[in-house]
Amino acid sequence: MGLAKLLRANAHHGAIPPFKRNLLLREFIPSRGFSLQAMNRSGLDFVVFGEAYLLRKRNAFGQVIEMEHMPAINMRVKVDGGFVMLMPDGSRIEFDQEEVEHILNYDVQQNIYGIPDYLGGLQALLLNESATLFRRRYYNNGAHVGYIFYSNDPNMSEKDEEELQAQIAGAKGVGNFRSMFVNIPNGGEKAIQIIPVGDFQSKDDLEKVKNITRNDIIAAWRMNPALAGIIPENSAGFGDIEKIDRVYTNNEIRPICQMFNQVNDTLREDRRIDWKDPETANDSTTSGKESQVK
Template sequence: MARRNKRYKAKADSQTRKKKTSGDNSPLLFSFGEPEPVLGGNWGDYLGTFLQPNGDYYEPPISQKGLASLLGANAHHGTIPYFKRNLLRKWFTPNKALRPECLANAGFDHSVFGHCYFKKIRNPFGHFLRLAHLPALNMRRMKEADRFCMLQPNGADPIVFQPGEVVQLKEYDPTQQIYGRPQYLGGVQSVLLNEDSTLFRRKYYNNGAHMGYIFYTADKNLGEKDKERIQSQIEQSKGVGNFRSMFINIPEGKEKSVQIIPVGDIATKDEFAKIKDLSRNDILSAWRIQPALAGVMPENNGGFGDIEKITRVYYENEVLPMQNVFLQLNEWLPKGKRIGFDKPEFAQN
């Protein structure tokens, strides 16, 4: 109760200070606060999973739609999951129990969401036929053990699967054991920073007359019509045809009759390239992928080194572990329908 009274008192004091300063002409000072966490909360501070209001299934600890939307925020973050999916499918041995496109889609889900799902397809006699991919975006774990459901659009009732009908593969999450945790979460802030810098650059490009300077005049020889003409020329420099120079002639003007005071001179203090490079490096580190494999152009003549050696190291450190994740499906497959992967030529010797 005491804490609540303190909050009310602090709120009242804040409102009182606003009333005192609203009518005077004192200078207004302000400062920017701390960066806001992603989606209103820190990715690493969630408490776990909880049953949804009806109590039928568990809500994921991280917004699945948010993770899917994040793919469009950055060029590298949006294409690396496809690259990993392609490598997973490249060496997959054709198998009737699991189609290559089903494996590829499940590999994509596993990289983006941290978990993927398969449905066991059986014939009318109950014999196993094959595995079918289920989109991880709408899959939920029900409160009953080994039972899942799939959410439907427009608020329709979820599709409920029978116990043991769905196979789930997931990354390890130390905070909960119901859903998986994607490995790139530490780089989400860099993904958003990269997107923000690109959006800022687009706005600057489309509006060349941004607030980058203060056009200051202090000459009695400038009349009202002259001021209006200067203002009109500045306003017309926006959009197409911007970055134009302007000539001003003031008869009997003084040395500092017209001054250009930079405020945010992006032409001389542009941090755009540095922000893009630093955030890109964070994104590649979060995905643990070499720049040569991510389509990054080298900045020196030497490049990134031997691409074949880089591919071998990436195969051993990333592709093989991802293959081992999906080889766990053999625990649910009959002996004659178990899946496997071929070895590339550089890994056979």
């Protein structure tokens, strides 16, 4: 549940999983045994949680003819073998080992559950979220000073001072900066001094934190900046986007495709899935004909 909630903590972290899932769907050729919708849900589960669960549906002869998606967030592995699905009403549905296809990203510390690759970037993600929330609260609480009205007029009457205070206080709207009135009769030039003490809300500090943590997040996802919606900081940009997409798909997406080929070991031969040919995937005409044939 924690990993699922973190998808809403940051713009980049929340956008990258469905983007990778979309690239996976682009390469996917569905079959009667594994539908596009099942791949859509299972692919997102795998990217977010590092694992996906599929229910093996059999015919009267015991052959697996269809894979049905099972939400990974509700699935648990039983100690004595098999699986359990935790239902919203608190009930449990148990499954035998042979009923469930478990596709997982291997973890060197245990082989029971899959694990996502981006866990090393969670601290950067949380810091990015905290910086944004701090800035929002800073503006919303209205407890900070917009300007100081400083007067050193010894002839100002108490009534004039009260009227000025009332006007300044009344100028504050909801969520705006508060202003302060100070009257020091015969005060010197430096009667009031404002000495900043590491103001985190300043534009430069916030921008540094946001940019550094953003880079850590996309690095944890192994996402190319050109594909992550990052605005280039130089006029040259990131280069040829089609080449970047092709290299990224070959190195990041197709290995995931190979992991999902695990379902073909169980599905009946005429129900197995397939993937687009890398040599013709960028040719829209060829890909269209291939999809029709499949």
